[in-house]
Amino acid sequence: MIARRALAIAGGVVLLALLAWAVNAGLERLAGVEPAAAPRAAEPAAPPPGVPRITATLFYGSADGQALVPVRREVALAEGVVPQGREILAVQLQGAPEPHVPVIPPGTSLRAFYVTDxxxxxxxxxxxxSAQHPGGSSTELLTVYAVVNAVLANLPTVRRVQILVEGREADTLAGHVDIRRPLERDMSLVRESP
Incomplete structure (x- = not known):
């Protein structure tokens, strides 16, 4: 009897705590209070001559815009998975070398990059x-997997990639591709350069 009463009290406390949290979160949303924005990640400066570099595989749009094409590019060597990921993504976001087409909207910057255990x-x-994305399901697929494949092709300890927008989970970038969960590599969108 005492155990049931203790269990009921504990359940009530948990329920009240959840209710208080939900009310607080709802009031903040109604009041228009936004969580503090994460600071923007700085664009890495061009490394001076003599800085060690690696060759990374990055992904850009094919000339016809129908597929991703792997392109080997020089990237500054960084110490550790997270700093190296930032270097790789900074180059991926810079734009596409000729004759390839960009699949990531211009002006897109890396705010943060981190890897879980x-x-x-x-x-x-x-x-x-998202705001500058031209739209279309195939273009959105190429955008998402240019980022996902660039990380996974170059950082072997990373298993999956989730894209956040302004520090928040998003359903999609432009209405078509579900990015609510971490994604695995998809090489079906990739074709070699002619």
């Missing part, structure tokens, strides 16, 4: 990734 990477991009 389970090997899930989170790529936090600025709002331009």
């Amino acid at each position: 389970r090997g899930d990477a989170f790529v936090d991009l600025s709002s331009e990734i």
